[in-house]
Amino acid sequence: MKIYLDVCCFNRPFDDQLQDRVHLESEAVLSILNHSQVSNWVLIGSEAVDSEISKIPDDEKKLKVRILAQMHNSYVTLNDATEDRASELQKLGFKPFDALHISCAERGEADVLLTTDDNLINKAAQHAAVVKIKVSNPLRWAAEVIE
Numbered sequence: 591m592k593i594y595l596d597v598c599c600f601n602r603p604f605d606d607q608l609q610d611r612v613h614l615e616s617e618a619v620l621s622i623l624n625h626s627q628v629s630n631w632v633l634i635g636s637e638a639v640d641s642e643i644s645k646i647p648d649d650e651k652k653l654k655v656r657i658l659a660q661m662h663n664s665y666v667t668l669n670d671a672t673e674d675r676a677s678e679l680q681k682l683g684f685k686p687f688d689a690l691h692i693s694c695a696e697r698g699e700a701d702v703l704l705t706t707d708d709n710l711i712n713k714a715a716q717h718a719a720v721v722k723i724k725v726s727n728p729l730r731w732a733a734e735v736i737e
Contacts, residue, residue: 591702591735592664593622594634594695597642597687598706599728600658604651615706618729622704623661625736635662636694642687666694682717684710696722704728 603616626633639659646652666672672693679689688710695703702724705711714725 592632592700594700594703596691596705600655615729618732633662634664634698636666637668638690638694666698
């Protein structure tokens with residue numbers, strides 16, 4: 591199983607845990623990261639993830655998010671093909687980083703791209719014929735996959 595987590599997922603454990611949804615999604619992300627360490631799941635990192643993390647204004651949070659993001663065991667660098675694919679996706683209405691994450695996840699041959707961004711999930715569903723991977727919420731996906 592190859593899994594690509596966007597930066598929303600890596601941020602989630604450091605968001606306000608008083609909200610039920612945030613807390614449950616945080617637990618799901620941490621469970622997925624933990625499960626990947628003891629199973630044959632491959633976490634795919636990317637230059638897009640690193641670039642987006644570098645833009646986090648809070649240095650302490652940035653460090654914590656970077657530590658989680660470094661748990662990957664596969665890495666996708668940006669090249670002309672990934673950037674061209676991201677441009678195609680942006681023309682469909684995807685935000686720049688979302689388009690890059692989808693492009694990197696596709697290039698890394700991910701089985702799923704996990705995100706807590708409902709807009710990204712909905713946009714990917716709307717363009718399912720074009721997006722070559724499954725895009726899902728970590729809580730919903732973990733409930734389906736982890737026994």
